[in-house]
Amino acid sequence: MLAVAVGTELAGPLVAKRLIDVHITGIEKPWHRTEADGPYAVGYDGATFKRTDHFGEGEPRGAEARVLQADRNYYFIAGPVAFDGARSVTPDGKLHIKRGSEERLYDARKLASAxxxxxxxPELGGLIRLCWYYFGLLVVSAAFSYGQRYVLQAASNRIIRDMRSDVFGQMNRLQIRYFDNLPAGKVVSRITNDxxxxxxxxxxxxANFFTGTIYMAGIFTALFVLDARLASICLFILPVLAVWIYVYGRKAKRYNRTIRSAVGEINGVINESIQGMQVVxxxxxxxxxxxxxxxxxxRLFAFRNKLLGLNSWTGYNLVGVxxxxxxxALIWYFGGEAVSSPESVVTLGVLYAFVDYLNRLFNPIVNIVNQLPNLETALVSAERVFVLLDEEGEDVSDRSMKRFEGNVKFDDVSFAYKEDDYVLKGISFEAKQGQTVxxxxxxxxxxxSILNLLFRFYDATRGKITIDGVDIREMPRQTMREHMGIVLQDPFLFTGTIASNVSLDDPGITRERVEQALADVGAERLLKHLPKGIDEPVIEKGSTLSAGQRQLISFARALAFDPAILILDEATSNIDTETEALIQNALEVVKQGRTTFIIAHRLSTIKNADLILVLDRGRIVERGSHDTLMRRQGKYYQMVQIQQGELAPIVTG
Structure with a gap:
């Protein structure tokens, strides 16, 4: 479509050339007497004349005559003209033609208007026909220009839609470790702004680069068709443009990288400020x-100004130069070379078409130059997006597996968030089905960190973790988590309703199951005063709900998915004593048949655990039931005494 649009548009000067050379200035071509009548025959002074280019092959031609323009009038010369040059009319009405040192006088008769x-x-029909051709070309060019722009923009929208989906999907494929060092605002900036x-x-x-390239190729082709010597004069534009784009690109890329990075940082600061507004x-x-x-x-302002200065130096003004x-160069050629060499003279139509093409040539150059800043900005943005897309991730699995029995074993597990900085060292223990650890x-x-490894937010550096005897690294993360539930210390609620936050819009979780999960954790008492009950709207992060309500919804969410392994990561630390009592009673019921892992600072909440692991600096220093550890009077015993206020805290170095 683009090629057709450009081709039809560039045909205009060629049509104009034919209009000028054939139908307007063509009157100065030789005329010959003829006896034949026809559309091209002209009667004058009792004789009939026809222009030389309208004679058919073999058609007899009579004496030659010429019609030439001098000043603003036309003159009829009854005979041939030896050469052409500067024309003037003498006082006695003769036509004077001079070329260099040569000159001639011809008897001439001034033509009246009629x-x-x-x-x-005879040329009017051809003139009108060419005008209709030109109008038709403009219509075709407009139609194909519209078509190519529409198709290109529709394709662009689809590309960006797919790219955003890919980036968001890649974000879900990345491990939690990736987000430890990348602020949320920068990720948002890449998905939206970039x-x-x-x-x-x-x-x-x-669009401008492709259009400009095809346009320039078409124009240079037309220029060489018109006159190779004139076209060669303009070839210097191509290397100048190439060097121009290269030099600009090197400078602008450095500025744009800083600009895009600063935009990401600004998004990060804004996001952090909003998230922590209460603390601020x-x-x-x-x-x-x-x-x-x-x-x-x-910093963003300073580098935008630097880029603005670069654009000003290499913008429209340089195109004008x-x-x-x-x-x-064109004037020099016609003013020097063409005058000194008669064979170099070109027709008026060629000159008009050449100047028209030369003016058209700079339109795509201006468009290309104006898009250089956008090109560099887009390339830097693309670089940032593809850095994210090229990160190694793990495909989201749709596989299903049968429900775990819930036997979990850590076998000499060590783990470091950073290289050689181990936070877990040689952790080994076993949790049987239905036990609470x-x-x-x-x-x-x-x-x-132990629960992060169990949930495979991270993978162990050394050792292995098995569930029902299978190494968890052999299972897809999503498939493994299908039968696991987690409740975090700081529960996260999504925009929606209480019911949608419990079910997470999983079609396999019915409304009845949502209501049952809320009832099991004792949430009915705390939520019954809400106007719409479990259909009460929840805004971002559930900020209109109390900490206890949010935590109960988080508990219900975990239970609604009926996990074989339930993880509670300090899940009761933000809950008041009354709410904690409700949850403790509910957990005694729901943890039956499930392997449950609990992290709790309130030791009263873990007295009934089957296995208590006491950790110190990444190692298990004590293990056993509450009664066993109390009899041992070790670290666990000291912690209980401290919480009960019977022993002063011991500061470990």
Whole structure:
């Protein structure tokens, strides 16, 4: 479509050339007497004349005559003209032609308007026909231009839709470790801002580059068809444009990388400020956050100005300089070379078409140059997006497996978030089906890391973890988690309703099952006062609900999925004593037949655990039931005494 649109549009100057050379200035071609009548025959001074190019093959031609223009009038010369040159009319009415040192005088008769029209009249049909051809070409060009733009933009929208889906899908494929060092705002920036910038690459940048390239190729082809010598003068534009794009690209890429990075940082600061708004206001951190934001914003401003300066130097003005150089070269050629070499003279139609093409040539150059900033911005954005897409991830699995029995075993497991900085060292224990295992220890002892490994948020550095005798690394993460449930210390609720947050819109979880899960955790008492009950809307993060309500919904969510392995990561630390009592009673019922892992700082909540693991600096230092560990009077005993206020805290170095 683009090729057809450009081709039909560029046919215009060629049509204009034929209009000028054949139907307008063609009147100055030789005329011959003829006896035949016809559409091209012209009667003058009792004789009939026909232009030389309208004679058929073998058709007899009479004496030659010429119609030439001098000043603003046309003159009839009854005979041939030896050469052409500068024309003038002498006082006695003769036509004077001079070329260099040569000159001639011809008897000439000035043509009246009606007589001149008679010589032009045979060309009117051709003029009108060419005008209709030109109009038709414009219609075709407009239709195909619309078609190519529509198709390109529709394809661009589909590409960006698919790219955003790929990026979001890739985000789900990445391991939790990837997000440890990448702020959420930067990820959001790549999915939204960077992909939108890439859309501009297709819609405007590549459209202009492809259109400009084909347009320039068509124009140079037409220029060489018109006159190879004139076209050669303009070839210098191509290497200048190539060097121009290369130099600009090197400079602009550095600026754009900083700009896109700063935009990501700004998104990160905004996201962090909104998430932590209560803390910011509580600790009077508004000025600090503003200063942090302003520092990034000032850097973004500075580099945008640098890019603006680069664009100003290499923008439209430079195109104007190149255009003027080309026009000067053209004038030099016609003012020097063509005058000194008569054989170099070109027709008026060729000159008109050439100047028209030369002016058209700079339109795509201007468009390409104007899109260079967008090109570099899009390339940097694409680079950022594809860095994310190229990260190694794990495909989301749709496989299903039968429900676990729930036998979990850690076999000499060690783990480090950072290389050689181990937070778990030689962890070994076994949890049988239906047992409750409690993990306790000071902050940083490795409790949450054990459950992160069990849930495969991370993989063990050494050793192995098995469920029902199968190494969990041999199972797809999503398939393994199908029969596992987790309740975190800080529950996360999605925008929707209480019911949708329990079921997570899983079609396999019915409304009755949602209601039963909420009833099992004792949530009815806390939620019954809500106007719409379990259909009460939940806004982002459930900020309109109390901490206890959010935690109960989180518990119900885990139970609704009927997990074989249930993990409670300090799930009762944000709940008041009354709510905790409700949950403890409910858990005694729901944990039957499930293997349950509990992290709790309140030791009263884990007294009934089948196995208590006491961790210290990544190692298990004690294990056993509550009664066993109390009789041993070791670390666990000290922790119980401290919580009961019977022993002063022991500070370990």
């Amino acid at each position: 007589e001149l029209y008679a010589f032009f009249r 992909t939108e910038t890439i859309r501009e690459l297709y819609v405007t940048v590549l 206001k509580a600790f009077r951190g508004e000025r600090k956050m503003e200063a942090e934001f302003e520092a990034i914003n000032a 190149i255009r003027n150089i080309a026009l000067v 409690a993990l306790i220890g000071h902050t940083g002892s490795g409790k949450s």
